[in-house]
Every structure is written in structure tokens, then in C-alpha cells.
Amino acid sequence: MNRKADVVVVGGTPSGVACAVRCSREGLHVVLVSFTSRLGGIMSSGLGVTDNVYAGFRAPIYEAFVRHVREYYRSVYGEESKQYQACYAKGKLHVEPHVAERVFTDLVHAEPRISTLYRYYPVSVERSGRRLSAVTLQSFDDGSLIRLEADAFVDASYEGDLAAESGAEMRTGREGRNAYGEPHAGKLFVFPGGGPISPDAVDGLLDLRTISDSGQRIFADPSGEGDDAFQAYNFRVILTCNPDNRVYPDRPETYDRNLYLGIVKKPEEHDDSTFPLRSHLLLSDGSWSLRSHLPNEKLTWNDPLLLGANLEYPTANWARREEIVRKHKDFALGMLYFLQHDVAVRPEVRLEALRWGLPKDEFADNGHFPYEILVREGRRLVGRYVFTEHDALQAPGIQRALIHADSVGIADWPVSSHDCTADRRSGSLNDGVLNLTDITRASQIPYRVLLPKDTDNLLVTVCLSCSHMGWGTLRLEPVFIQLGESAAFAVSLAAELGTTPGKLDANRLVRKLADNRVMVSLFQDFDLSAGQGWEPAVQYFGTKGFFDAYEAKPEALLDWYTARIWAKALGHLAAGDLSPLETADKMAKERSRRAAEPEPVSGNEFFQIVKYELSKHGIEGLRWPLETEPEEAITQGNACLMLYRLCGGR
Incomplete structure (x- = not known):
């Protein structure tokens, strides 16, 4: 089957939705391709929170999403309700997955120029010089093929498959310290608080502080070498304590209690320094901690991280990816079962854990378990500019981050990372854990990070051109949503001027964005x-x-x-x-x-x-x-x- 459009957007993520909606509003005919049967990506699969420091207006589509979510809770539950009060606090949105999906879907369905394909993925592209002319998609369900021709293409997926198929240079893993002169590149160990540090962690120690009042000290591995590691994946499992809405999952067939014993041990009880587990629900004294509350007595559980199990995912085929996803799913359900039933867990913790189960009103056709895994870091484009740690720090001589004349968005989250490997130094967290709150500055994101070097009509809005450290501030959905809309303005402006996004005068694009209230300078x-x-x-x-x-x-x-x-x-x-x-x-x-x-x-x-x-x-x-x-x-x-x-x- 052959079809034509003005623009093809691959990825039913929030970024893809924002891009498609803006393209449609600019008069372009769009085909939006979702890998799943849902729209909204990880926001519709349990993320639940828009992590952002800046609470003001940043872009129209992002603000529309926030506004529609808040209006949903207000209209359904009332302005004085707990649900409405819980959905938005201090500039952060807290949203149940089914509500996020509904809002993203409504935004798309309101646009008559958007045609959506569900459960398709790119398998090949056709090129003509520096332009893509067509992409062929394959159905996950029956293997059927669809060929789409378009003037412009946008890869808004978490996997970056379209960009990779186009021949764009892509990268995974961590750069070494010498690659871009980033002080925190390579292997890195954080020592929380002011506790003792082992003798081998003296050289290279950096004195920084965390978001809390307790200090952190950072040991950068002296070798400064890069590796193939990157942030661990997990499902953002939604839990509820409402008995009327709670269901307990069955014990996974692959369950092995030995995999989880480490989370109830004290650090000094571990027989080695490479135990890969930690639980956000258990504090150091074994007590229970709840985080990331959502409306209607729910929370989004940011555990467990299965270190190293994701390394093949970015470049694997879909059959292998699905195996990796199943392993993470079983691991998550196994950890929940362990916390609720195993005698190694303190009785009061088990009792508290049993208050929580999967919500009946979420993911009803998927065993009440999220549809998508959180691809916390995957492929990264090597584009016309590589955004690094330096772009998110204070620039020399001035009181703000490096300035980019072609800025198309802003990043405000601290340069940060979850666990990358299970390696530790005595008293440290797992290798890679980092939060540079005190030295990160709100940054400008240059248009060039969206552009592959050798293709002029393809933009990449999620698997951006950046280093592992640069990714640490870019990796949030508010950024992806804004960049999806900025990419759409670039596509529409290029069409208006009879050129391609890769040859567009960036100065005119910045004016276009500024005129349309897309933040390019914070x-x-x-x-x-x-x-x-x-x-x-x-x-x-x-x-x-x-x-x-x-x-x-x-x-x-x-x-x-x-x-x-x-x-x-x-x-x-x-x-x-x-x-x-x-x-x-x-x-x-x-x-x-x-x-x-x-x-x-x-x-x-x-x-x-x-x-x-x-x-x-x-x-x-x-x-x-x-x-x-x-x-x-x-x-x-x-x-x-x-x-x-x-x-x-x-």
C-alpha cells in the first residue's frame, strides 16, 4: 500500500503528538505512526509526572496538555476535590496514565489533517541525495507493509529507528572525559552525605552538593574512559492503595527470591560491592517510603532498575526488544511480590506493601500493567551540533548557560543520571548515579541537535544529538513536547519557503517560534x-x-x-x-x-x-x-x- 503526506511523524510519544498537532494546525497533512496501540508514550504508561524545574509557560502544545489535564480533573471531580488539587502542584503535573492517554488522543483526533497508524514500525527508507523520499512500515500484528511518501519526516520515537534506518550516525553508551572535555563523563561514583570515602577515591574528588541539604561528593574514575553503559530501564508501575480498585498480580513464573534479597540488606551486609538492586520504596532503615503521588490514591513506582539488562535494547530488532521488555516486567512484578510476601522483609514493611496493588482502572487490557517500558536512554544522534554537559553549565564570563543563536527550546532539569552499572566504591551509590543540581543552569537547545549531518528533511526530537552527560538535562517529556512543536514549526516554515528543514535559515525559525510563544530563552x-x-x-x-x-x-x-x-x-x-x-x-x-x-x-x-x-x-x-x-x-x-x-x- 502506498500513501502520501506532507510530513510523516514516527513515534506516538508526547513529542510525536505535539509535532503532529502543530503540523496540522499549520495546514500540513500528517501521518502519525505509533509503535503501540496507544498515544502518549511513557506519559500514558505510568510516568505520571512532568519533571520540570521551570513552572512557567514554555510552549503552546505543552501548555494545552497541562490545561486539558487540569480541566479533566476539575470537571470530573470538582474544583475543591482532592483529585484536582493533586493533579498540579508547584508547576508539576501529576496525571493518571489513562487521563494522559485520553488528553493526547483527544488532541490528535481534534485535528482533521492527522491520520494515525497504530502498531507499525519503520523497516526501510528511500533516499534521493540528501533527502528522504519514502519510508516503509511494517505491522506488528500481521506483517503487512505500508509505504509512505512525504516532503519531511520527523523521528519522535524513543528508539530512533527511523533516524538509524536513514543512515544517520547514532551512538549509545558513555563518552570518555576527553571526548568533549566533560568533567563528569565516564564512570562516576557519588558518595552521599559527608561519610567516609575509601582510600582509592581520593584523586579526582569533586565537591558539589545535591538537591537536599546533605552534601554529596563525587569521584570521577581516573581513567576517564567511556564505555557501553547507560541508564538502566524500568517500568513505571502504577500502584494504588484503594481496596476497591486494587488487584494483586500473580507471582511471575520466572520468580527467584534470590534476585531481591539485596534490597533488604544493609550496605555492610552485602558480600560484594556490585549488587544491582535498590528500591525507592525502602529507606536505609528498612522502613517504607512513598513518592510520586498521583490523583485517586495512586503512585508511580520508579523501581526496580535491572542494571545491564537493557544494553542490547537500543539497536536490537523488535523480537529481541520484546524479550528484554518481558524480563523487566517479570522483574518488576517479582520485586512487588517479594516485598509483599517474603519472610526476609520486615513484617511491618510486608504489611504496608500489601496495601498496594495494581489499579483495576489502568491498563485493563494488559493485566493492569503499563504498555511501555521507560527507555530512559537509548540511541543518541550525532548531528550538526552535539549538546554536552558544558551547554548546561554557567558559561564563562556571564551569569547564564551557553547562548545559542538557533535556540528552539529550553532545558531546565538538572544534569542527572540513574544507575548505569552495578559497580561501586566503598560507601558510594551505583556507578552513574548523579544529580548536578547546584551547577546546572537552564539552557538553550540549538536547532542543530535535531538535524542529522547528511539529511535535510529529517528531524529527530527525542533521540537528540547529545553526549551521555548532555542527555542528563534533555531527557524529560516537557523538553520533548516542546521540541516536537518546534520541529513542526520548522517543517511548516520550510514548506512555506520552498526549502527543507535542514537548509532553513535558523534566524527566521527562531523568530517564528518567538512569535508563536515557544520559549527559546528562559x-x-x-x-x-x-x-x-x-x-x-x-x-x-x-x-x-x-x-x-x-x-x-x-x-x-x-x-x-x-x-x-x-x-x-x-x-x-x-x-x-x-x-x-x-x-x-x-x-x-x-x-x-x-x-x-x-x-x-x-x-x-x-x-x-x-x-x-x-x-x-x-x-x-x-x-x-x-x-x-x-x-x-x-x-x-x-x-x-x-x-x-x-x-x-x-
């Missing part, structure tokens, strides 16, 4: 939901180095020092040789030199400086672009708006 002193007229301009110039910190101060009056730097920077932007980092560095140095607040600038004075700088590059005949009076002092927000209107599509 600032802590305003929220995009306010709808101020200067917001797109401030967002845009945040990618050009006009701000050296996370405050835009849009209501502050423009001063002479800033006016001169911005005017010269606009001239460089017009000439095509602007360096955002150099511009931000000038702003930082100028700020440090000031002995007192400089005099404010009137709108007309700033306009004259700008006209002079642009005249150097042959740009003449400019007219006053604002609705304010020229002789009035101009705010920084309106100054950005002036420049934004004057530079147009340049």
Missing part, C-alpha cells in the same frame, strides 16, 4: 503567558546575547551603555557576523564596571544610534517603529521591540 522575571507585546523580541534577542543573566528587566529604562552595545550588536546581526557570547560578555563586563546607574535613553536617541549602526551595512530609510512617543525614555522591553521590528527577517 528568563525568571516574566512569564510568556502574560502576552506582552515585547515578549517575542526579548525571547529572540535572548538568543543573540543581549542578556548576560536570567533577568531581562523589560520594564527597566534603557541606559546609554546597554543602548550602545545593543545597537552595535544589531549591526553585526545585519552583517551576519554576530557572536552572541561576545555580546553577552560585553554586557557582563559593562555591568561590572559601572559605579552608578547611567542616564536613561530616550526612544529617539536610541533610534538614532541604531540607524547609524545599520547604515554601515547599507540599511537606510528606517522609520520610527513603535507606538510610544520618541522623546520618552524607552524601556528595555520596548527597545528590544524596536530592534525586532527594524531587523525584520534579517
